Amino acid sequence: MPLLRVALAALLLCFTLTAQSAINTLPFQNNAQEKRYDHLIEELRCLVCQNQNLADSNADLAKDLRTQVYNMIMQGKSDQEILDYMVDRYGDFVLYRPPVKSTTYLLWAGPFLLLLLAFITTILFIRNRAKGTEPSMSEHDQARLQKLLQKNNKDSNS
Amino acid sequence: MKARALIPFAVFAVLVVLLAVGLTRDPKLVPSPLINKPAPMFSLPTIDHPDQQIGTTDFKGKVVLFNVWASWCVACREEQPILTQFAREHSTPVYGLNYKDQRDEAKRWLNYFGNPYIASAFDEKGRVGIDWGVYGVPETFLIDKKGIIRHKVIGPITPDIIANTLLPMIEKLEKES
Numbered sequence: 001m002p003l004l005r006v007a008l009a010a011l012l013l014c015f016t017l018t019a020q021s022a023i024n025t026l027p028f029q030n031n032a033q034e035k036r037y038d039h040l041i042e043e044l045r046c047l048v049c050q051n052q053n054l055a056d057s058n059a060d061l062a063k064d065l066r067t068q069v070y071n072m073i074m075q076g077k078s079d080q081e082i083l084d085y086m087v088d089r090y091g092d093f094v095l096y097r098p099p100v101k102s103t104t105y106l107l108w109a110g111p112f113l114l115l116l117l118a119f120i121t122t123i124l125f126i127r128n129r130a131k132g133t134e135p136s137m138s139e140h141d142q143a144r145l146q147k148l149l150q151k152n153n154k155d156s157n158s
Numbered sequence: 159m160k161a162r163a164l165i166p167f168a169v170f171a172v173l174v175v176l177l178a179v180g181l182t183r184d185p186k187l188v189p190s191p192l193i194n195k196p197a198p199m200f201s202l203p204t205i206d207h208p209d210q211q212i213g214t215t216d217f218k219g220k221v222v223l224f225n226v227w228a229s230w231c232v233a234c235r236e237e238q239p240i241l242t243q244f245a246r247e248h249s250t251p252v253y254g255l256n257y258k259d260q261r262d263e264a265k266r267w268l269n270y271f272g273n274p275y276i277a278s279a280f281d282e283k284g285r286v287g288i289d290w291g292v293y294g295v296p297e298t299f300l301i302d303k304k305g306i307i308r309h310k311v312i313g314p315i316t317p318d319i320i321a322n323t324l325l326p327m328i329e330k331l332e333k334e335s
């Protein structure tokens with residue numbers, strides 16, 4: 001029984017530790033600064049673990065870059081200045097949202113172009129199918145049909 | 159009708175080619191925005207002499223290799239003998255940036271794995287590394303006589319990279335005034 005109690009206590013201790021580490025310990029002067037910090041580290045990519053942003057990543061570089069973002073906020077730098085600073089060093093790739101410029105037009109417009117293409121294809125497909133429901137007949141068959149009909153008429157008239 | 163039946167196959171083929179090209183590219187290689195830009199300025203103490211400074215100004219007027227390394231970096235062990243041999247066989251000066259390391263460990267590591275550097279700057283906090291856009295050690299910058307970064311190798315330098323990329327570029331850069 002005491003063993004169970006110790007195990008339970010140890011388990012609870014684990015939770016308190018994780019809860020503590022999740023709390024942001026950086027001292028900010030006001031809430032606005034903290035919001036900007038949280039926003040910026042969400043927008044910046046960790047270059048070591050590329051599918052994580054700075055907020056999510058535990059990589060050493062991510063920690064350093066978070067510190068850099070924090071320091072720059074405390075120095076009174078604007079969001080744009082901080083983003084520019086990162087892009088100057090790591091390139092556009094550091095931004096989770098790629099900027100719209102000549103090299104990224106296709107990236108931004110691509111999905112809409114594909115959607116448009118799919119739309120056009122669908123319309124063409126539906127139109128063709130609508131046409132296809134009429135029974136088609138060659139001129140030769142049509143002439144034959146007329147002849148047969150006329151013959152039939154004559155036969156029934158006589 | 160026959161030509162139209164080929165359209166899905168054509169689309170499929172184009173897709174396969176695009177994806178195949180995509181597979182051969184390494185997403186870890188992020189192109190550096192620093193290429194063809196002046197090397198970021200820094201001044202740091204060297205590993206061997208804490209009271210001696212080394213920095214970008216020391217590179218002026220020479221074609222140099224600037225190699226970012228650390229004793230904790232596993233890939234650097236593979237690179238070090240190759241870089242050391244390069245430094246022995248060629249006159250191009252090799253400088254080092256010891257990135258986020260400890261001085262004693264770094265010295266011991268150089269003794270063990272080889273020291274190709276004229277000097278290594280000691281970037282304990284990694285601040286200079288950020289300025290140079292370092293994100294994966296080892297990284298190597300090729301800097302021309304005017305102090306412009308002309309090429310960056312991400313990951314360990316191989317004999318192949320030296321023979322086919324670095325040496326031809328160095329030869330060209332040496333001819334520039």
